[in-house]
Amino acid sequence: EIVTTQSPATLSVSPGERASLSCRASQSVDRNLAWYQQKPGQAPRLLIYGASTRATGVPARFSGSGSGTEFTLTISSLQSEDFAVYYCQQYNTWPPWTFGQGTKVEI
Amino acid sequence: EVQLVESGGGLVKPGGSLRLSCAASGFTFSRYSMNWVRQAPGKGLEWVSSLLIGSSYIYYADSVKGRFTISRDNAKNSLYLQMNSLRAEDTAVYYCARIKDQGDFDAFDIWGQGTMVTVSS
Numbered sequence: 001e002i003v004t005t006q007s008p009a010t011l012s013v014s015p016g017e018r019a020s021l022s023c024r025a026s027q028s029v030d031r032n033l034a035w036y037q038q039k040p041g042q043a044p045r046l047l048i049y050g051a052s053t054r055a056t057g058v059p060a061r062f063s064g065s066g067s068g069t070e071f072t073l074t075i076s077s078l079q080s081e082d083f084a085v086y087y088c089q090q091y092n093t094w095p096p097w098t099f100g101q102g103t104k105v106e107i
Numbered sequence: 108e109v110q111l112v113e114s115g116g117g118l119v120k121p122g123g124s125l126r127l128s129c130a131a132s133g134f135t136f137s138r139y140s141m142n143w144v145r146q147a148p149g150k151g152l153e154w155v156s157s158l159l160i161g162s163s164y165i166y167y168a169d170s171v172k173g174r175f176t177i178s179r180d181n182a183k184n185s186l187y188l189q190m191n192s193l194r195a196e197d198t199a200v201y202y203c204a205r206i207k208d209q210g211d212f213d214a215f216d217i218w219g220q221g222t223m224v225t226v227s228s
Contacts, residue, residue: 032212034214034215036152036215038152042220043202043218043219043220043221044144044152044202044204044215044218045218046207046214046215046216046218049207049213049214049216050214055214055216087151087152089152089214089215091212091213091214092212094157094166095154095157095166095167095168096154096166096168096169097142097154097157098154099151099152099153099154100151101151102151102152
């Protein structure tokens, strides 16, 4: 089973600042990694797939990078609506499909 | 509008059963691989089960294997999860989710709003 580990658990930032979230896989997942955003009481929303491709309707301030075992989600200038929990997921080797434990982005 | 709507959640006693449904609309349901993902209160996302189109395979997480059964009815555009021998640790919001682009190797692009399952005496 591939373990995906996210860091930090909580990221405290101010609106307008840049945020960088990390996801590490226990073995290579090539570029088969996705990022999701989840706000309280809502379902997860796909942000990034293929490590760096934005899903439909996702603002350009969200970008993904990395390959193999190290990945980063960057939010270039945080807006109030970006405060949420972010999860990475590998879909290279399954089952199981595995999610990271999440990074909470808070003010 | 592409949409998934779950139903069937509720309160059930340990050892009991429940059947969740996920109604799909706005896309050709029969062409997509589908999944169930759950989230315990205050916790992260946990994959539960997948029904893949490309390989016609079904997979389960070890935590539910032998107790849960995933199925679909393409004529009704619906995905199901039959949950038997429920335990307290199965308490969670259950989401159905679609694998994008009619493939098996891809992200989960469409999610339902979730249905809450509570297992308690």
